[in-house]
Amino acid sequence: MRSDVTRAHYDRLADRYDENWAYSPEFIRWMTDDILDRLRLGPGDLAMDLGCGTGLYSRGLARHASTVVCADPSPAMLEQLPADERLIPLHSGAEDLAEGRIAPPHDGYDAILLKEVLHHVTDPPRVLAGLARLLRPGGRMLVVMLPTSIDYPLFSAALRLFEERQPDPTGIVTAMGRSGLAAELSYDEFPLAFTVEHYTQMVRNRYMSLLSSFDDAELEAGISEIRREHSGPEVRFPDRFAFVLGVKA
Numbered sequence: 001m002r003s004d005v006t007r008a009h010y011d012r013l014a015d016r017y018d019e020n021w022a023y024s025p026e027f028i029r030w031m032t033d034d035i036l037d038r039l040r041l042g043p044g045d046l047a048m049d050l051g052c053g054t055g056l057y058s059r060g061l062a063r064h065a066s067t068v069v070c071a072d073p074s075p076a077m078l079e080q081l082p083a084d085e086r087l088i089p090l091h092s093g094a095e096d097l098a099e100g101r102i103a104p105p106h107d108g109y110d111a112i113l114l115k116e117v118l119h120h121v122t123d124p125p126r127v128l129a130g131l132a133r134l135l136r137p138g139g140r141m142l143v144v145m146l147p148t149s150i151d152y153p154l155f156s157a158a159l160r161l162f163e164e165r166q167p168d169p170t171g172i173v174t175a176m177g178r179s180g181l182a183a184e185l186s187y188d189e190f191p192l193a194f195t196v197e198h199y200t201q202m203v204r205n206r207y208m209s210l211l212s213s214f215d216d217a218e219l220e221a222g223i224s225e226i227r228r229e230h231s232g233p234e235v236r237f238p239d240r241f242a243f244v245l246g247v248k249a
């Protein structure tokens, strides 16, 4: 997706973004624990949440690090950050930071998180190499992303488009290795359940940026397909994530 289209998507979604996830504080807790287990933050650590969105996971980082720079190219998403002096908003995309067009407020970071961001970045290997230079010795970079295929109860055209676009986590491991990081890949999943009514409303709200590629009529046709495929009151599916952790020597 082009960056102006991505920005418009998140600017439009910003004030409803947390609502889509508010159904499950358990999910946020589960994901926060998975992130913290891998980033192993210490109390003096400087962290960056790049593509932080509304800061759903910046809050968890701030409980363990001294400061979290929350960077995002969408001003509307940044406006939703909670007021907390340990969260420092930075209006920037990953490319501008990686290529030095925007200077972050510190010389180096102990931890950089990119959660569900890399599919928006035009040249992930180049961006990861630039970001690796922002890590202090011993610093950790964690990319959290969906795998190459998902079991979401979406309509078939959306699932096809997802598979066409989604970068492969094994390619991220290779890119981190080439950037001088020791990289490893792991997976974890969380069981989700919604009423069909709730899930189709999330789809109508275009809760995934992918859904912005469909116009209103295509989306309604997709929702009818979801209803045909799921005649019961609920949809249940595993939300599976890849975690690529890179550590700088």
Ligand SMILES: C[S@@+](CC[C@H](N)C(=O)[O-])C[C@H]1O[C@@H](n2cnc3c(N)ncnc32)[C@H](O)[C@@H]1O
Binding pocket: 006, 007, 010, 050, 051, 052, 053, 054, 055, 056, 057, 071, 072, 073, 074, 077, 092, 093, 094, 095, 114, 115, 116, 117, 120, 121, 122
């Ligand atoms: C799916 S949301 C994830 C937000 C947050 N990390 C979370 O997990 O709740 C993707 C975020 O990436 C941001 N984004 C889009 N393009 C980006 C880029 N080129 N560099 C950094 N962030 C980007 C969007 O504005 C949005 O806030």
